[in-house]
Amino acid sequence: AVLHIGRGLGAGFILGGAPFRGRTKSAGEIGHLVVKRDGLLCTCGNKGCLERYLSVNALSEHLGLVSDDPESLGQIAALCQSHDSRVTGWVKDVAEHFRRAINVIETMLDPDTIVVGGLVPDALLDELIGAANPLYEQIAPPSAGFPRVQRGSSGPLTVALGAAAVATDAHFAPSIS
Numbered sequence: 001a002v003l004h005i006g007r008g009l010g011a012g013f014i015l016g017g018a019p020f021r022g023r024t025k026s027a028g029e030i031g032h033l034v035v036k037r038d039g040l041l042c043t044c045g046n047k048g049c050l051e052r053y054l055s056v057n058a059l060s061e062h063l064g065l066v067s068d069d070p071e072s073l074g075q076i077a078a079l080c081q082s083h084d085s086r087v088t089g090w091v092k093d094v095a096e097h098f099r100r101a102i103n104v105i106e107t108m109l110d111p112d113t114i115v116v117g118g119l120v121p122d123a124l125l126d127e128l129i130g131a132a133n134p135l136y137e138q139i140a141p142p143s144a145g146f147p148r149v150q151r152g153s154s155g156p157l158t159v160a161l162g163a164a165a166v167a168t169d170a171h172f173a174p175s176i177s
Helices: 056-063 071-081 085-109 122-131 155-172
Strands: 002-005 009-015 018-020 114-118 149-151
Touching (some): 085 122
Antiparallel strands (some): 002 009
8 A cells, every 4th residue: 555645635546456436436436434523624525534634735744844845845845854843733633533544444445555755855754653662552463574654665656656557557457358
């Protein structure tokens, strides 16, 4: 499973060796999991969606930055590098939401590992992963040789690489169907 922290919050899943897309090809919209009753209004129309708290847009809003401004990513990176207390405070605020998202993915899909990546700096991803510990107990024993949660290494290219992999898989991988 991959959890992508971008402007929103999404996930991608490989089940049985193939990408899982869902009935309407919208599997992985974990950002719209409601985590706070009567919480912040989301673009989907619900209140309290996870991505309203755990995403680049949520962090930008917390920092007083314009969320859709391309320069906000650079400002976030600079604030992370300087260990700004507002970023650290945001991490503490969203740690429980992040921990619950990990629990939902593990409980529903039983993956070998959850790879966390996205548009935020690696140091911030590491801080988020650290703040989520201790994780909730797993129902099944952990997968041998894999950490439960790990930082991805493709950074902002995660979505592009994932899309390329899905397209390549669709054309070249053998399929029972």
